[in-house]
Amino acid sequence: MNNIIPAAALQGLRVIEMGQLIAGPFAGKTLGEFGADVVKIEAPGSGDPLRNWRLIKDGTSVWWQVQSRNKRSIALDLRSGEGQDVARKLIAEADVLIENFRPGTLERWGMGWEELSKVNPGLVMLRISGYGQTGPYRDLPGFGAIGEAMGGLRHLTGEPGRVPVRCGISIGDTLAALHGTIGILTALYHRKVNGGLGQVIDVALNEAVFNVMESLVPEYSAFGAVREAAGSALPGIAPSNAYRCTDGFVLIAGNGDSIFKRLMQTIGRNDLATAPTLADNAGRVARADELDQAIEAWTLMQPVQEVLDILGAAGVPAGKVYTAKDIAEDPHYRARDMILSQTTRDGYEVDVPGVVPKLLGTPGTVRSSAPGLGDDTDEVLQELGFSIQDIAAMRGRKVVA
Template identity: 80%
Template sequence: MQPPTLSAGALAGLKVVEMGQLIAGPFAGKTLGDFGADVVKIEAPGSGDPLRNWRLVKDGTSVWWQVQSRNKRSIALDLRSAEGQAIAKKLIAEADVLVENFRPGTLEGWGMSYEELSKDNPGLVMLRISGYGQTGPYRDLPGFGAIGEAMGGLRHLTGEPGRVPVRCGVSIGDTLAALHGTIGVLTALYHRHVNGGRGQVIDVALHEAVFNVMESLIPEYSAFGVVREPAGSALPGIAPSNAYRCGDGAVVLIAGNGDSIFKRLMTAIGRDDLGSDPALADNAGRVRRVAEIDGAIEAWTLQRASPDVLAVLADAKVPAGRVYTARDIVEDPHYRARDMVLTQRTRDGYDVEVPGIVPKLLGTPGSVRTSAPGLGDDTDAVLGEIGFSADAIAGLRARKVVA
């Protein structure tokens, strides 16, 4: 494995204040930080971001935290106090980007509406991620990523027909919102650069981020009155593309839905009769007989171990892949060759493997410059950068404004 690059990154010099917690806002901050932005994360004294204690915890800190908060600095600041709010405003006045994912109205209640903040910083780009957006009849309802997945149409499609929908296994609603928010930030920064230096607000709703990737869901309903239903592991309306059991108990995904690919697939499994059938020459015909085709493919895969299946299909130039576990990813040479599993030294003194950086910029690649901070690790340094003396910081700490 190549060591992490020490490049300054494409976003070097960009100042970001992150006021969010858990997943959506912080994932956007992580993405900006991976590419060189200076991300200052504001956390509540005492408790900090709840993600510090989510899922599996090692030496008192979640290992998820080590990924989500790398390349960030932590300041422990009481935003419910007038002094804390004044300090936050001072930080934001010098920032390019503010990221927040509180319920709509929270910042306004602290005197930190965009209108107020932009008086001191007209170039400020403010990313606001919430369950339902900053406007509309649902804006004040609490919303997590799972609810966004449900309202966005995704949960209805995940699972087997006739059964209760299942989640995809990760917080995809939050992450999609974060990625849309990051795109919005970069777009707004470009606009600021070419149009006089003024910033703007990016309003991202969790359900809208999910809805935006739902492909032809709505046009199908509009044009045909069709409500797409769950289809398990298959790709509805496109055939063959499904998951197939192998003789060793593994499952492989096979995508033979291109016309020429289908013919090669049928030759590879010894079913030239299907590959040369005129009725199956295009996708529409294959969809009508998808059960027959899937049955023929799985009859072949069940007779072979998954490595043999994948080797035959690779030779036939048919897209296929085994369903990976975490162990498979960590042991895979392709992941290693592309620096997609990195070793990161935590501030607790142990090494942990973490996901690499996506996307890959070949000229100004992202990097892991610093490990995830402890709560308030950078409070003194950050406050010193905006003019607070050591005595002033000591006074704030005595009054429990900072920690």
Template identity: 80%
Template structure:
């Protein structure tokens, strides 16, 4: 991959040590790496990060998900169960700005790498810790994955159809939300370190808290009114009209809940009577008659193909959209015009399309500089940068401390 023409990233010069695995911690590392940070990923020798073998695999037996999650990273295979491996990790962390880990609380402390111990080596260290329930509290030591965080955070209770089993949204959203909150924490702590004497700090992110933080008015409504929000399928409870509507060849989502938008929507579907009804001029009145409004919209949409519905609503400036599949995304010209689909060449020479970088910084944009590494591909180079000579590196290989 030719990186010679890339604009330096906003985080160029930032060194990150990633000790996490699977999704939450590594997604935070990916995000920082996309914007120029040097990310050194520590993996266990042998199989490495389990994500390498998750979901669909390429011809070389590597997950294509891995190609996205671990781009812009270097890999060192290091056995942290051995004292010499722990010592190498400390040396790496001593020269880093950020440490990311998503082990169960207490794991690093068991290796002699508590924040207090590491801060003695590196007072400016910023340590992102992502776990199921956080580093404190009565649930601290329980195992927790993103799915459990989604349940405890209140999200799973709202997903699915009323009266039916709660469903997941189809991706590991709890992990990703935790990673994004962790990334915000890292950037905030970096600013604080810059303006307040160079001291680092710990960022403690719990999976369920990251989910709970985006649950909008869920808790205030219970606190004020005793209202327990329930699952509502594709509708947005308390906001009308906003739902999925059947067309002749599928479904479209229509958000006609703005007061003026609602009038344009009703005009488009031939229901001027509803658009001019003073009782429906505001959201509260529309919510009271949402079933009637939804039925009127679907009576119009179900006789038309999706393309026609979108064309008519677009002309009326009513927000609407098709439910995209992966194929729809890959074929959409807007995705490509915005560079949200990019081609990446893997270490094995295969070409694969992957998501672009979000958000878009116009002055210092993120970029795909290097493909995801093979396991331990950068071990010897990283050790050499620490000052170890060939004989010392060879001895560590013989002891299987590194690979």
């Protein structure tokens, strides 16, 4: 059996992460899982606020254990001139810089693109902000929730006529991070084949959300149609909805032509399966309410698992609404290494999400657990050429911690 571990896809890539909370750090997390050396700069004393978000175990958020695995932490005061000098030295030897401060912050610290590109022409710089680095809104504060609203997502979430709701996670931040990661990899490829020059990637939270809004604007442009919230249904595609069972809800996607016929036959509605007006999506959309009522009349007579078993045998896509408990106990998640046991630096074991996407030749891995604040300060500074005495002196001046 061949036990040779393949080299990581991004082995040798040096990333400096200056962001905090979600959008920037999620991009750093993704690169780190595929082998990049991610050095995270944090403020001495406080560190990344995510360390203290949501549920805390042994003084640290369990969210932090996911977001910051495979990273090294250096506690560095970026508001001091000396700290900025150290940061510039780090960036001068890096391939990628990730930051998600408000536009203009790095420029005030003497670390704008003009300055950094002079000392490192090959630098790829990801800048994530609320509204981008240009435009009339660039200086406004922006969080993921605001990006979701401006991007058009919040208007579509929830029940018709009721208050717009969020999807339950910081999806705007994560979408921005994923777009930023795509931008980094694209810019690195361009650098490789076009003379070694880096560039800036400008990602706005609202634009990352807007980019996944499908036909929202084309429909308005062509028809003046403003898409509205539709609850659990998918407007313009039928049948696709959540349906009540005796013990919960099941999602059924019966909107493919052949799938629809199998679904109707399975629930005992051959009259609908063979109706010429329901042979395509346009006809089904016109009778979507009728179809939903027919499906739910059937699902209401049985529990979720029985519905799933019957529809699975019939080749109809269906699924239950998973909770965290369902995910943690699901054998398919386990079989695909999507639930991993990770040992934290505090010594306890915690289940965390696996790595996505799955590269079969150079798979992503969890090489190290999330660091404590400043755990790697000395190591990183010594790599830059600072002596133990230099570091001790900087620590005395509170430049590092």
